[in-house]
Structure formats: structure tokens, C-alpha cells
Amino acid sequence: MAYQKQYYKRGHYVKKIIDDYCVLDIETTGLSWQKDKIIEIGILKVRNKEIVERYSQLINPQQNISPFITQLTGIDNQMVEDMPVLSSVQDDILRFFGHDPIIGHNTAFDLNFIANHFQINLSNEYMDTLQFCRKVYPQMPHHRLTDMVEFLGLSTNEHRSLADCISTYELYEHLKKEIIRQHISI
Incomplete structure (x- = not known):
């Protein structure tokens, strides 16, 4: 599928401390x-700071x-050959x-793929833990998810969607506490 020059909206960027999100x-x-x-693709649904539901799906990229x-x-070609194509799992x-706010690490990357491959304008609010990390830990030379996981001793970041979601969830919950504790303006 060739993508047109039109760019679909990835949602609305916000900075908030919230307890219910994906x-x-x-x-x-x-x-x-x-x-x-x-x-x-991996997604966690969080309610009252707790993971209540998980979605994980390998996709055949064709x-x-x-x-x-x-x-x-x-992830190799054999693992995805019998998996659904993206359009079949879009709904x-x-x-x-x-309508949940969406949280990720470098969220714009993920949401650009989602919005443009689904060819829809997303209306969800979204936040980026990468930006929060830069505010809370300005002294660190890098703020990649792998770096933050290692620095804070969080769950291992594996470059697999659901594992990275869990790391990002733990990171966001940690950052919320630090933002409140240190009275950091976001």
C-alpha cells in the first residue's frame, strides 16, 4: 500500500498526571x-494506576x-507469515x-504509524514519557527507554511491544511520583 502525501493527525499532545490511560x-x-x-503492536489499558487489560498482536507486514x-x-519473517494484516485488526x-489518553516513549513515532497506516485522524490525547524524562532527569546524556529502564531498575526493555509497554507504564508511574515530589512544572 502506498501512502499519500496527506498526513493524518496523531492526536493532541498534552502533559498531565493521570491514572487512567493506555x-x-x-x-x-x-x-x-x-x-x-x-x-x-502492544497496548496496556491502565485504570487507577493498575494494568487491567493487555493487547498484543504480531502483524504480517506483507x-x-x-x-x-x-x-x-x-521477530522474523516466519513468525509473521500466518499473522493477520494490519487492516484486519484495525477495529x-x-x-x-x-477515547483513552495514549502514553508511550517517543509516542509520535508510534502514533504516526498508526494514524497514517489506518488513514485516520486520531482524536486521543497523547503523552510522551521521553519528554517527561528530559524534565525529571536533565542530567542524563540519553533518555532512551533502554537507558531509563537500566537507570531506574525497571522491567527489562526487550524491543518487543508488550514488554516495552510494561517498561513505559512503570516509567510513567515513576515519573509521576518524581514530578509531584520535586514540584516539577510540566
Whole structure:
């Protein structure tokens, strides 16, 4: 599928301390939503700071996964060959999100893929733990999810969607406490 030059909206960026939200992470065949495809999607539904539901799905990208991506994610062509294509799970994904705010680490990347591959304007609010990390830990040279997981001793970041969602959830809950404790303006 070729994507038009039209860019679909990825939602509305906000900065809030909230207890009910969804956490999103995707794995892709590369970094460009115009050329690359989604190969895995993970979502956590959080209510009152607790994970209450999980969604995880490998996706057949209908193109080859490079050895680099396989090495990074552990996802290979054989794993996705009998999986659904993205369009067949689109409604499930959108239903899972509902109107919840969406949280992720470098969220714009994930939501650009979702909005443009689904060819819809998302109306959900979204937040980015990467931006919160820069506010709370300005002294750190890098704020990648892997760096933050290691620095804070959170669940291991594996470059798999659901595992990265869990790391991002733990990171957001930690950051909320630090923002309140340190009286940081977001």
C-alpha cells in the first residue's frame, strides 16, 4: 500500500498526571511510516494506576523483515507469515484505545504509524514519557527507554511491544511520583 502525501493527525499532545490511560508500543520494519510497516503492536489499558487489560498482536507486514530488525526485535519473517494484516485488526486496536489518553516513549513515532497506516485522524490525547524524562532527569546524556529502564531498575526493555509497554507504564508511574515530589512544572 502506498501512502499519500496527506498526513493524518496523531492526536493532541498534552502533559498531565493521570491514572487512567493506555500505553502503546509498536515494532516496525524500519523508521519511516511512509516506507515501513508495523510488525507488532502492544497496548496496556491502565485504570487507577493498575494494568487491567493487555493487547498484543504480531502483524504480517506483507514485506520482508530485515536481519537487522530481526536481531533487534527477535521477530522474523516466519513468525509473521500466518499473522493477520494490519487492516484486519484495525477495529480491534481502535476499540481497545477508545477515547483513552495514549502514553508511550517517543509516542509520535508510534502514533504516526498508526494514524497514517489506518488513514485516520486520531482524536486521543497523547503523552510522551521521553519528554517527561528530559524534565525529571536533565542530567542524563540519553533518555532512551533502554537507558531509563537500566537507570531506574525497571522491567527489562526487550524491543518487543508488550514488554516495552510494561517498561513505559512503570516509567510513567515513576515519573509521576518524581514530578509531584520535586514540584516539577510540566
